[in-house]
Amino acid sequence: MSYNWQQKGWPEFQFSPGILDGFQVKFLLKSGKVSGQFAGISEDQKEQYLVETLLSEAIKTSAIEGEFLSRVDVMSSLKKNLGIHEEQPRLVKDHRAKGIAKLMVAVRQTWKAPLSDTMLFSWHEMLMEGNRYVQAGAWRKGSEPMQVVSGALGKEIVHFEAPPSEQVPDEMNRFIAWFNATNPEGEKAIRNPILRAALVHLYFESIHPFEDGNGRIGRVLAEKALHQGLDQPILISLSQVIEANRQLYYDKLKQEQRSLQVDDWLLYFANVVMKAQEKVEELIEFSLQKTRFFDSYSNELNEREMKALNRMLDEGPDGFEGGMNAKKYSSLTGASKATATRDLQHLRGLGIFLAEGGGRSVRYQVKLA
Structure with missing residues (x-):
């Protein structure tokens, strides 16, 4: 069976009209509720929620790829990049923690800016900070096939093979143009933010343009699409939900990368987004509990x-x-x-x-x- 990028019509994904309309309504209502909660709290609390949301995304998107980072290292790096003062700044030596923190902040701060190869290269350089084995800030090169595999050495199972390296520059030029054109203000606007984010992630992962880091960058691209869809940066961590059932995520990608008909992927991704919103509400409640907790006990500790x-x-x-x-x-x-x-x-x-x-x-x- 051929992969999606080898099929006639690529990269025009096919899906049932209105398939995510119901999800869009729920997403917009929940986003409005969270935005209202966020607007009515103190600046210190806003900083706290922002850091905790970005921290969750940074930790979980790394865990999906088998990297387990120190929460306190990532948190300290996030605060540094956000310009948040720490009474006792932590010396972070882990380049991975510093790199993922830089990426999280950069994506949030440039949510409205058009996508470009320069932006993607910059993100990749942040993510690969300290990694001497990957060519950072450049599309992959070489004649070796880019494959997603599992299994023991000699018994590998190939789940997906991306386009050859020589095709990547043209594929990415087309992807970047599509991403910008489908912006809600673009000439080919996709106004359902969940639909656009789902297509963005699947499209990018199917090209797999970098030597490493494609999953993490693909997930922040989906979040950038959600920010643009609501015309403001939102609090959300898709990776927290994805990481909880990584195998399902990989299975869905594998299934959908063999076809241009993507209804199942859209429904899967829409449920991820909705659960991620619920997690944000839980995180805000946790932060409120922390504030009440310290207010109650500060004089006794x-x-x-x-x-x-x-x-x-x-x-x-x-x-x-x-x-x-x-x-x-x-x-x-x-x-x-x-x-x-x-x-x-x-x-x-x-x-x-x-x-x-x-x-x-x-x-x-x-x-x-």
Whole structure:
């Protein structure tokens, strides 16, 4: 069976008229609700929500590709690139964390600008920061086929093969022109933002123009399309939903890259967008809970306890990995073992900490609500 780019009519994708109209209405209503919540909060809270949304996207889009980054490294890098002051700036040595943070901020800050090869090359250079094995900021070259494979060495399964490298410049020129023309203000406007974002991602992934990083750049391109569709940068993390079921994502891409008829892909992607919106609402609620939490307890906590709690809550709604114990507390705050134990008991007594396990293996998680 041939791939989509080898078929007659490429790259004109076919789909049922009005297939995502219902999703569009729900998306616009939810976007309006979140925008209203966002507009009515303080500037400090806005910064907090923005950082946490970009952090989620950065961490999860990397995890989809098998890169597991430190949340605190990525968060510190995001704040630096957003110009947000940190009382104790963290020295980030991980180039991957610095690169993905730069990319997240750059995409958000240039959401309205037309797409160009210069912009894509710049994004790729950010993403590949510190990587000496990939030619950054250039389309892939060479005669070797660009394949998406899985399986053990010698037993690889080829899921997809992209166009040969010599075709990439022409394919990308056509893709960039299409992207700009389908902008809601363009000559071939696609006014349903979910439809356009879904087509953008599938189209880009089918070309696979870079040596590495195609998935991450393809996902931020989809988010750029959503921003443009609403004529404002929105809070959303598609990768958080995709990463939760990576196999389904890969299966859908594999299926749709063998046909120009893409109804199944559009429905899959629309559900990703809707779930991502729900996650944003959960994140805003989590951030509001954090604010209420510190307002309630700030007068009862010492500096060490505040530092530990802030660090734990930086891990997001999923909780502090492995929980907090006396050893971690001492390492984080510089407290002695006796002081750490006393602080932990104090936090438990206030009802802030929930204990897991017992004896020497006891560990704690924060109870926000």
